[in-house]
Amino acid sequence: MQKRLLLDKHLLKITISRLCQHLIENHNTFNESVILGMQPRGIFLAERIKHELEQILKVDIPLGYLDTTFHRDDFRRRDQHLTPNKTKVPFVIEDKKVVLIDDVLFTGRTVRAALDAMTMFGRPSKVELLVLIDRMYSRHIPVEANYIGRKVNTLPSQRVLVELKEQGKKDNIWLMDETDTDE
Amino acid sequence: MSELKTKHLLGIKDLSEKEIHLIFETADDFKDVLNRPIKKVPSLRDVTVANVFFENSTRTRLSFELAEKRLSADVINFSSSSSSVKKGETLLDTVNNILAMKVDMVVMRHSSPGAPHFLAKHIKANIINAGDGTHEHPTQALLDTFSIREKFGDVAGKKVVIVGDILHSRVALSNIFALQKLGAEVMVCGPATLLPKHIREIGVKVELDIKKALEWCDIANVLRIQLERQRMSYFPSLREYSLYYGINKKLLDSLNKEITIMHPGPINRGIELTSDVADSDHSIILQQVENGVAVRMAILFLLAGTRT
Numbered sequence: 001m002q003k004r005l006l007l008d009k010h011l012l013k014i015t016i017s018r019l020c021q022h023l024i025e026n027h028n029t030f031n032e033s034v035i036l037g038m039q040p041r042g043i044f045l046a047e048r049i050k051h052e053l054e055q056i057l058k059v060d061i062p063l064g065y066l067d068t069t070f071h072r073d074d075f076r077r078r079d080q081h082l083t084p085n086k087t088k089v090p091f092v093i094e095d096k097k098v099v100l101i102d103d104v105l106f107t108g109r110t111v112r113a114a115l116d117a118m119t120m121f122g123r124p125s126k127v128e129l130l131v132l133i134d135r136m137y138s139r140h141i142p143v144e145a146n147y148i149g150r151k152v153n154t155l156p157s158q159r160v161l162v163e164l165k166e167q168g169k170k171d172n173i174w175l176m177d178e179t180d181t182d183e
Numbered sequence: 184m185s186e187l188k189t190k191h192l193l194g195i196k197d198l199s200e201k202e203i204h205l206i207f208e209t210a211d212d213f214k215d216v217l218n219r220p221i222k223k224v225p226s227l228r229d230v231t232v233a234n235v236f237f238e239n240s241t242r243t244r245l246s247f248e249l250a251e252k253r254l255s256a257d258v259i260n261f262s263s264s265s266s267s268v269k270k271g272e273t274l275l276d277t278v279n280n281i282l283a284m285k286v287d288m289v290v291m292r293h294s295s296p297g298a299p300h301f302l303a304k305h306i307k308a309n310i311i312n313a314g315d316g317t318h319e320h321p322t323q324a325l326l327d328t329f330s331i332r333e334k335f336g337d338v339a340g341k342k343v344v345i346v347g348d349i350l351h352s353r354v355a356l357s358n359i360f361a362l363q364k365l366g367a368e369v370m371v372c373g374p375a376t377l378l379p380k381h382i383r384e385i386g387v388k389v390e391l392d393i394k395k396a397l398e399w400c401d402i403a404n405v406l407r408i409q410l411e412r413q414r415m416s417y418f419p420s421l422r423e424y425s426l427y428y429g430i431n432k433k434l435l436d437s438l439n440k441e442i443t444i445m446h447p448g449p450i451n452r453g454i455e456l457t458s459d460v461a462d463s464d465h466s467i468i469l470q471q472v473e474n475g476v477a478v479r480m481a482i483l484f485l486l487a488g489t490r491t
Binding site for chain 1: 185186209212215216219220221224225226227229230484485487488
């Protein structure tokens with residue numbers, strides 16, 4: 001059984017703070033920017049980032065949840081059925097700068113679906129991608145992140161396991177071998 | 184649970200309570216989609232659906248067609264009145280010919296009970312029953328119970344009376360199954376000639392007096408008198424039916440509580456419902472129609488979901 005800790009509670013907090021500072025460099029006061037967290041786990045990360053940014057900037061930052069299920073390209077091509085999550089975008093993204101947030105960037109297909117799903121809510125002036133873990137050299141399509149928590153070199157057979165306290169677990173991010181089914 | 188156990192939706196009888204809840208939760212997501220400025224998602228973009236209607240329909244066919252188009256499926260329509268069925272082709276031949284054109288799903292309405300079950304045994308495509316004779320009309324029951332859930336938060340514990348021609352109604356039978364599986368109490372009300380003999384044995388209450396039935400219920404689902412399915416006279420005249428079983432504002436006002444009125448459409452105004460009731464705040468008839476699209480999208484999405 002192989003299980004390597006990528007980020008623990010302490011490192012995760014530092015990483016999120018760094019990502020927030022980086023966001024502020026590019027978005028200043030966020031008056032033209034919005035955050036979209038990607039379902040299911042990107043929303044927890046997005047909420048933490050929103051909270052931290054609001055503490056620093058003392059402004060309200062619009063946050064939406066984006067579910068990509070209906071826009072995925074592997075519908076009818078996998079053995080397991082896809083289960084949709086809530087999409088909640090209570091604002092118009094027309095002409096806004098959008099920061100898409102997800103936990104792990106792997107093949108890039110979910111991001112493609114998210115870009116597609118986003119068009120339902122308007123045409124943003126700019127879209128950026130923030131991810132906590134970037135699994136390098138494993139893209140199926142040309143998608144890269146603008147803000148990266150941690151880059152890791154992984155094998156296709158490995159899996160990144162994200163455990164967050166919002167899911168009732170401890171904040172830990174692991175790199176697992178596929179043979180390990182212990183979740 | 185994230186998927187249906189069956190490949191086909193033939194009747195409510197085959198669904199579990201969990202499966203019905205899964206359909207409702209998926210329909211919630213699609214209702215969200217339908218309230219957006221762009222009401223279309225690409226999920227079924229490589230799926231072809233045939234709407235095969237051997238019996239007349241406006242609402243159900245339009246609702247299915249819209250649901251399919253909102254999911255980006257390719258849609259072909261077939262109605263028996265303008266087809267080779269008139270030239271003597273069998274059901275299986277007709278459908279096999281349609282499938283030879285590479286169709287993935289078939290939505291079928293047929294006047295013979297069991298027709299979609301027969302097809303499901305013989306062909307590979309997913310079958311959705313859009314009404315088979317006097318047997319079942321599962322999508323109608325799902326949208327009816329979905330509308331009750333939307334208005335009241337839950338179906339369990341509600342008292343629902345189904346009024347009218349229970350004997351010939353597939354909507355009634357599917358509704359009874361769905362309501363019972365979801366934990367509601369069900370009563371039927373109508374002229375004794377239009378109530379099935381052994382209906383009490385499946386746990387349904389029977390009441391012949393419309394006023395008593397309405398006093399008992401939270402929701403009244405009022406059915407259309409289906410003159411086309413009645414080969415003999417079950418009541419003396421429509422006027423008499425309307426006098427004894429028609430629901431009008433005066434009758435509703437005489438109750439000491441407010442009840443919700445549903446109707447699967449098409450309404451015979453002035454017979455089972457008067458206009459002042461059908462168009463009142465008590466009625467959720469148009470919400471039922473709206474929900475129909477979301478519920479049908481959910482069913483198409485869930486049935487098409489896994490690898491074929």
